[in-house]
Amino acid sequence: MRKTDEENSKEVISDPLQAVLSALKTQAGSDGKRGLPPVHLWNPEHCGDIGMEIRKDGSWWHDGGIIGRQKIVRLFATILRKDPDGIYLVTPHEKVIVHVEDAPFIATRIDRVIEDEAQKLVVATNVGDVFVIDAEHPLRVSVDIETGEPAPYVEVRAGLEAKIARAPFYELVEWAEPIEGKDGNVIGVSSAGQVFELGSIE
Template sequence: MTSTTKSGLNDIAAAAESAKGQAPGRGLPPVHLWNPPHCGEIDIVIKADGRWVHEGAVIGREALVRLFSTVLRKDPDGIYLVTPVEKLRITVEDAPFVAVRVDREGEALKFLTNVGDEVVAGPDNPIRVETSPGGEPRPYVHVRRGLEALIARPVFYELVEMAEVRETPDGPMLGVGSGGAWFPIGAAEAEGA
């Protein structure tokens, strides 16, 4: 495992900041185009609740977390912080982001993540719901390039309030529409519909 000190985090932040302007829009760098030669690991864990932890301590600088979130990339073997010169694997307990808000804008559902990403659910950014071993729903929305946000419980309750029942091959399901697509979020009977 690569031992990364505070100055190492600053080096990664500086590389991410310098690369930030290489893409239009929100300034997301083109991490999908980078294949740096150096690859290792860094002791960063994104907790299931969205907190970023480095060497056991929560990263308290919101701007630093937001910056690091822009250089995340999901590869077949894990999630990495990627800059033009370095690729470091990190640990993600659940999803790298948390959807902390949803707004209905006409026919679209617009989500806001804990790191400031805004994403409209639709065919390119689907909503999916898994069931935890304990039977609890675990809802997600796709954010970008295979990276998802866990939909926070209060936000999921808002989706349930917006949901409509449709008949499906699996029986009546509650679901929400957005961006021309419909996403089942649970069995209608389970929600008391």
């Protein structure tokens, strides 16, 4: 199937990486200058469960009702923290567990940028995060044992992952090349000098 002009325009070859990042951040509704709170430094004594959940489609819910205001969702997303026993909303004064059905974020878009003959894959999430897949933001694909269905994820920060949506994952597969992996011949994609396996060659 031939790609439309709009789809083809997503593959950026000559534009500088910073220009692409800036454009994506603007599109995502972020100015790119927001600082993340130092949640790793906060250890409040009060810990509770107020019925916060993130469903597999990326929607946020509280006590059975959906949180429809995106600004509030994005604010909550900045104070998420993954601890050994679960994912929490953390402030200096309290810590609230968040029941996550799959992953806390969704990777809604991935763009391929070529800079100085090096490929970088730029991810945008449903809560305004924009980053490059690299050693600090690794890509992984798990496979359902029963169905064989792949489930791709990318780390956003400090163990918090984004599930890669179907459309951008198909693009990753289109950009993939055969590589030699730990389980034999597989396909993989490179980004920022790292190579990430996507799955076995059938």
